[in-house]
Amino acid sequence: MQFSIRPATVNDMSRVHELIVELAVYEKEPDAVKICVDDLINYGFSSQPEFHCFVAEVNGKVEGIALTYKRFSTWSGLVLHLEDLIVTERLRGTGLGTALLDEVVKYGNQLGAKRVTWVVLDWNESAISFYKKKGAAIYKGWDWVSLDEQGIKHYLSKL
Amino acid sequence: MQFSIRPATVNDMSRVHELIVELAVYEKEPDAVKICVDDLINYGFSSQPEFHCFVAEVNGKVEGIALTYKRFSTWSGLVLHLEDLIVTERLRGTGLGTALLDEVVKYGNQLGAKRVTWVVLDWNESAISFYKKKGAAIYKGWDWVSLDEQGIKHYLSKL
Numbered sequence: 289m290q291f292s293i294r295p296a297t298v299n300d301m302s303r304v305h306e307l308i309v310e311l312a313v314y315e316k317e318p319d320a321v322k323i324c325v326d327d328l329i330n331y332g333f334s335s336q337p338e339f340h341c342f343v344a345e346v347n348g349k350v351e352g353i354a355l356t357y358k359r360f361s362t363w364s365g366l367v368l369h370l371e372d373l374i375v376t377e378r379l380r381g382t383g384l385g386t387a388l389l390d391e392v393v394k395y396g397n398q399l400g401a402k403r404v405t406w407v408v409l410d411w412n413e414s415a416i417s418f419y420k421k422k423g424a425a426i427y428k429g430w431d432w433v434s435l436d437e438q439g440i441k442h443y444l445s446k447l
Numbered sequence: 448m449q450f451s452i453r454p455a456t457v458n459d460m461s462r463v464h465e466l467i468v469e470l471a472v473y474e475k476e477p478d479a480v481k482i483c484v485d486d487l488i489n490y491g492f493s494s495q496p497e498f499h500c501f502v503a504e505v506n507g508k509v510e511g512i513a514l515t516y517k518r519f520s521t522w523s524g525l526v527l528h529l530e531d532l533i534v535t536e537r538l539r540g541t542g543l544g545t546a547l548l549d550e551v552v553k554y555g556n557q558l559g560a561k562r563v564t565w566v567v568l569d570w571n572e573s574a575i576s577f578y579k580k581k582g583a584a585i586y587k588g589w590d591w592v593s594l595d596e597q598g599i600k601h602y603l604s605k606l
Contacts, residue, residue, distance in 0.1 A: 308521045322561070323524045331519060336495055339519040357519050360490060360498040362467045362531045364595070365482045372521045393594065393602045402481070404594040411588070419592050423601040427591035431575070433583045435552065435563040436523075442582040443552045 289346065289382050293391045296341035296353070301328040303350040304341060307374045314377060339371070342391050344384045351376045354388040356395065361403065368396035370406035389422075448505065448541050452550045455500035455512065460487040462509040463500060466533045473536065498530070501550050503543045510535045513547040515554065520562065527555035529565035548581075 296304060305325045312320045323331075331338040344352035352375040359367040370392050375384045396404040408415050408426070416426055435443055455463060464484045471479045482490075490497040503511035511534040518526040529551050534543045555563040567574050567585070575585055594602055 312522065317522075320522045322522060327524055331524060338517060338525060355519070355521060358497060358516075359518070359528070360514070360516050360530060362514060363471065363479045363481060365486055365490060366497060369518070371519060390602075390606055393599060394606075396594075397599050397603060401599075402596055404599060406592050407589040408592050409588060410590045416590070416592075422594070422605075423598040424592045424594045425598070427593060429569050430566045430591060431569045432586035432589060433565050433567050433575075433578050434586060435555075435581070435583045437561055439582040439584070440552060440556050440560075440563060443549075444556060446581075447549055447553075 289379075291344050291346045291351075291384060291387065293342055293344050293387050296332070296343045296350075298329055298333050300341075300343050300350055301325050301332070304328060304343070304353050304355075307350070307353055307376060308372070310376060311372075311374045340395070342388055342395070344375070344388055346379065346384070351379050352384040352388055354392050356392055358399070358401070359405070364402040366399065366401045367403045367405055368392070368399055368401040370404065373406070448538075450503050450505045450510070450543060450546065452501055452503050452546050455491070455502045455509075457488055457492050459500075459502050459509055460484050460491070463487060463502070463512050463514075466509070466512055466535060467531070469535060470531075470533050499554070501547055501554070503534070503547055505538065505543070510538050511543040511547055513551050515551055517558070517560070518564070523561040525558065525560045526562045526564055527551070527558060527560040529563065532565070 302325050305328055309321050312318060339355050339357045342354045343350045354370060355372045356368055356370050359369045361367050373385055373388055393404055461484050464487055468480050471477060498514050498516045501513045502509045514531045515527055515529050518528045520526050532544055532547055552563055
């Protein structure tokens, strides 16, 4: 299969949003996507963009995305984080995901990132074994803590 | 105890570095801190800073820090992440940590963040229970995947 990987443009954001929603539906969380196409444009293409996105294009259509942003480690310095790697269901297993991950690692290296990070579900043994084969280390034992909008309001109301 | 919380300045970075090292030593990882004071200054005080840090000052000395940066969720939008919350050992349990966390949540709210996130060790039940009381949700089941500098080089050498 012929495909190309390139940085996303403003014009891709509508299709990027579709793929984000497709994955949320696949994960049985159809209402989880609270952001709209304009949010993606505003967050991603301002003078200080909040993310950097790559797209995989097949026959002129975007069929996969890798969305990244910079983090900062007080031990290592700059870190590139891969927030989402999505390939449309029909084209999974065709190499698009690996090609997108390759591009992300190259980009991290160009940025001077000391690490490239992402998360994986702890039961997803095939993914974990794939990442290990690629040279990645897997860290267990950390839980995420999250205050959502309601939680932030509640927290502030108690101060 | 009297203390004040304020945004860090360039002049605080030397003491911020000391506190980062103090924590690494406490965690029995004395050699883990690869960054130096100049790295903190360069990353944190450029035209596009990679982090935003608060300090807790007691009698004119910085005794605690909260280091944050922005993340981006494809479901929610802007997220403020608390990377490190450090209070010097001698002053733990005096309210500095809570005051720093309060400031972080306020800052997230000002930024328009849809979530404030951080991580916690999964065996740290007292911290988890404290965060829950503050209204936070705890997400289990995700492992971190990390390519360090060596891993990035190895990955790229195979392309």
